[in-house]
Amino acid sequence: MPFALRHALKLQWLSVWWVYILGLLPAVWGFYLGASDQLGADPVKTFERFLGLWAIRFLLLTLLITPLRDVFGLNYLRYRRATGLLCFYYALMHLSVYMILDQALDMSLIIDDLLKRPFIMLGMATFVILSVLALTSNNASIKRLGKKWVWLHRFVYIAVICGGLHYVLSTKILSMEQYFYVGLLVAMLAYRVYRPLMMKKRKLARAAAKT
Numbered sequence: 687m688p689f690a691l692r693h694a695l696k697l698q699w700l701s702v703w704w705v706y707i708l709g710l711l712p713a714v715w716g717f718y719l720g721a722s723d724q725l726g727a728d729p730v731k732t733f734e735r736f737l738g739l740w741a742i743r744f745l746l747l748t749l750l751i752t753p754l755r756d757v758f759g760l761n762y763l764r765y766r767r768a769t770g771l772l773c774f775y776y777a778l779m780h781l782s783v784y785m786i787l788d789q790a791l792d793m794s795l796i797i798d799d800l801l802k803r804p805f806i807m808l809g810m811a812t813f814v815i816l817s818v819l820a821l822t823s824n825n826a827s828i829k830r831l832g833k834k835w836v837w838l839h840r841f842v843y844i845a846v847i848c849g850g851l852h853y854v855l856s857t858k859i860l861s862m863e864q865y866f867y868v869g870l871l872v873a874m875l876a877y878r879v880y881r882p883l884m885m886k887k888r889k890l891a892r893a894a895a896k897t
């Protein structure tokens with residue numbers, strides 16, 4: 687990759703706060719569309735799906751940071767906490783719309799829905815994992831948990847599997863959009879399986895070049 691392009695893509699000028707501001711803009715836009723009655727015939731469902739999809743997008747962005755660094759040398763590690771937290775915020779908004787607007791906080795309706803549509807259970811499992819990861823994403827937790835933190839944050843892969851299944855099972859017929867996002871999620875998981883092998887090969891090549 688040419689040096690000038692790599693320099694521009696490094697985004698050194700972009701503060702982490704901008705990632706939060708830009709990342710929350712879709713939510714503001716969605717609220718605006720909802721408040722101005724522009725979300726179609728079933729605004730609650732449309733808004734619920736919109737927020738769920740943004741949670742998946744931020745989950746994907748968070749997972750893309752490692753391959754971008756390994757393959758293209760682009761280091762966006764300083765944005766990873768922000769994209770991970772944005773995924774959690776969107777999942778929280780998605781859940782809130784489901785509980786408050788869709789189910790009117792009626793616990794018997796929610797339990798009934800859970801039993802009728804098992805994909806909701808997968809969404810809940812994903813949300814629990816994302817909550818634990820979000821709560822332990824601060825510097826104090828990283829310090830306190832030490833090596834356990836790395837182990838704990840590998841649960842993101844379980845969240846990817848449960849979240850991906852939740853997404854796939856939420857509809858009867860898969861759309862192109864679903865194939866696209868689920869394909870990317872699978873690619874991100876496959877990359878994690880392949881990565882140790884790639885790193886080992888690189889290390890051996892470096893050692894061979896030195897001798």
Ligand code: HEM
Pocket residue numbers: 731734735736738739740741742745777780781784806808809810811812813816849852853856857
């Ligand atoms: C307690 C947690 C959750 C509940 C109760 C829940 C509930 C729902 C419901 C009811 C739908 C389907 C709406 C419909 O078409 O009838 C849905 C769709 C969806 N959810 Fe969740 N969800 C949860 C967690 C999550 C999480 C954590 C994510 C992402 C990380 C997520 C991503 C999605 C996506 C992408 C869709 C489909 C959007 C589309 O059709 O374009 N959900 N969820």
